[in-house]
Amino acid sequence: MRLLHFVPIFASLAAIAGASAGPELQAALKLYEQKNYEAARTSLEALRQKEPENAEVLFRLGQACLQTKRPDEAVRWLEEASRLAPANADYLAELGNAYGDVANARSSLEAASRARETLERAVALDPKNENARAARIAFLRKAPAIAGGGIEKAFQQANELCALNPLAGAFQLVLLHEQQKDFDTAFSVCAEALRKHPDDYRLLFSKGRVAVRARAHLDEGVAALSRCLELPTPPDGPSHARVQVELGRLYLLKSQPAEARRHFQDALAEEPGNPQAQAGIDALAAVKPNAG
Numbered sequence: 001m002r003l004l005h006f007v008p009i010f011a012s013l014a015a016i017a018g019a020s021a022g023p024e025l026q027a028a029l030k031l032y033e034q035k036n037y038e039a040a041r042t043s044l045e046a047l048r049q050k051e052p053e054n055a056e057v058l059f060r061l062g063q064a065c066l067q068t069k070r071p072d073e074a075v076r077w078l079e080e081a082s083r084l085a086p087a088n089a090d091y092l093a094e095l096g097n098a099y100g101d102v103a104n105a106r107s108s109l110e111a112a113s114r115a116r117e118t119l120e121r122a123v124a125l126d127p128k129n130e131n132a133r134a135a136r137i138a139f140l141r142k143a144p145a146i147a148g149g150g151i152e153k154a155f156q157q158a159n160e161l162c163a164l165n166p167l168a169g170a171f172q173l174v175l176l177h178e179q180q181k182d183f184d185t186a187f188s189v190c191a192e193a194l195r196k197h198p199d200d201y202r203l204l205f206s207k208g209r210v211a212v213r214a215r216a217h218l219d220e221g222v223a224a225l226s227r228c229l230e231l232p233t234p235p236d237g238p239s240h241a242r243v244q245v246e247l248g249r250l251y252l253l254k255s256q257p258a259e260a261r262r263h264f265q266d267a268l269a270e271e272p273g274n275p276q277a278q279a280g281i282d283a284l285a286a287v288k289p290n291a292g
Contacts, residue, residue, distance in 0.1 A: 028047065031043060032235075040060075041065060044064055045061060055080075055081045055085040058077045058078070058080050058084070059077070059078065062075075062077035062094060066101060071098055075098045078091065078098050079095060089122045089123075089131070090131050090132070093135040094135075096114075096116075099115035100112065100115040103115060103143075103147070112143055115147075116147065120136070130165050133157060133168075134161065137158050137172045140153045140154035141154040141176060151180065154172075155176055158176055167197055170190075170203070171193075174189050174203075174210065178206075178209075178213065183210055183216070184216075186206075186210045187211065187216075190206050190207040190224075201228055201231050201234050202236070202237050202238075204224040205224070207221060207225075208221040208250065211224075212246055218250055225246055225247045225250070228240070229243055239270070241267040241271035241274055241277065242267070245267045245277050245280060248280045252283065265281070
């Protein structure tokens with residue numbers, strides 16, 4: 001059983017926390033934003049020992065534990081954060097994610113049930129909370145029916161999220177249609193949302209990724225991903241290296257191996273050892289030298 005941990009909760013709260021956080025917490029948040037998760041976890045653990053009743057520190061420590069593949073520790077700290085701040089739906093949503101990661105690690109239906117129940121509580125506590133809604137959709141999208149998941153339930157939640165935030169809802173609908181291999185609809189949802197939000201990094205990346213999976217709309221996919229490279233990477237967005245990988249794949253589909261190689265190499269330059277980029281380089285070995 002594989003559930004989906006919904007990472008972007010951090011990005012939407014970081015600015016709020018940063019405005020009121022002390023210098024040590026601000027420094028840890030900066031490390032997290034830079035995706036230096038192990039260093040952030042170490043800093044937050046030291047801060048927790050100084051401030052064991054600080055719910056925000058415990059929450060951030062739980063998130064760092066999730067990013068460093070320590071789901072049991074994450075559950076511990078997120079449970080404590082939720083105990084100290086029982087009215088915080090974001091804390092509950094991330095606790096639900098942590099239970100989901102434990103369910104993944106152990107193939108545990110009990111942990112999956114806790115994930116479902118916790119995410120339901122988060123949405124009930126604050127029905128307008130977009131993080132809780134998105135985390136619940138992620139669970140429903142990936143969890144098996146026996147654990148309470150289901151694609152129809154996920155679509156229902158995504159449509160409800162659209163009413164609260166059309167952009168966030170559109171992003172979830174893209175993922176759902178993509179999972180159903182309905183790539184034409186996924187691409188159309190991306191294109192429609194981008195008319196109103198032309199520089200939304202995650203939607204641009206999604207448009208390019210869907211083009212790869214659909215093996216269609218290749219030029220539009222290239223344009224979307226190229227725009228991503230002109231924008232800063234948001235904390236909750238895929239890295240520029242991932243963008244380069246998808247561009248390489250698109251150029252392979254366009255029978256332009258020289259351009260494909262350039263993008264795979266750029267991805268490796270940014271993230272040495274990136275397995276997807278290396279797989280792209282290996283795939284080029286099967287391309288005839290005079291192609292492109």
